[in-house]
Amino acid sequence: MIELYSWATPNGHKVHIMLEECGLPYRVHAVDIGKGQQFEADFLAISPNNKIPAISDPDGPDGQPISLFESGAILLYLAGKTCRFLPDSTTGKYEVLQWLMFQMGGVGPMLGQAHHFRIYAPEKVPYAIDRYTNEAKRLYGVMNKRLARSTYIGGPDYSIADMAVWPWLRSWKNQGIDWADFPHLKGWYDEIGKRPAVQRAVEVLASERKPLMDDQAREVLFGASQLSQHLAPKKR
Structure with a gap:
């Protein structure tokens, strides 16, 4: 039984989709990021970057338990565990992996910034709004050109690259x-x-998520709370 620690966000949904597609049994543990549950010690023990999702698998490699954070790493782990949604051929595998990295390095971070400055930022910053809206359109254009000549993002077959990109759109x-x-x-x-x-997959924890527009949630997600978790205590 996979223990899944997650929330109804694009990165959470990436792993929800993979688990549902694979049919692996899993149990969901809600981590309410608007309330700061990502900073609790038990969660940080498996996700030191205080981000969802994370998983624990008691039946990991060689029968030993394993815990993983970072959605891309989890997708790769589950693909390896089930031998599904990642091509067997070396060429096919790297074709998928380059698009998975494209999502992790571009689509997620840049669209996340577009969300922040267009929706969540307490003050409107025209330069930032234009910057990240234009970058979102550029990334959509890259994917549109790719799909003009490829059935799926990663190649001819549905893969973890599609699962990674789709929730962000x-x-x-x-x-x-x-x-x-x-x-x-x-x-x-x-x-x-x-x-x-x-x-x-998109219904997993969806009923528990509330709009993140109050001051407390903003502070937890975007304020000094994020930084304070990773600073050494000041010497007296």
């Missing part, structure tokens, strides 16, 4: 996107959204 309105500009990407997005496992 669910908030396309918040990112300033007009789907009419990205028809190939929109077709892919709609197809993935019809998968039963994906539909189940």
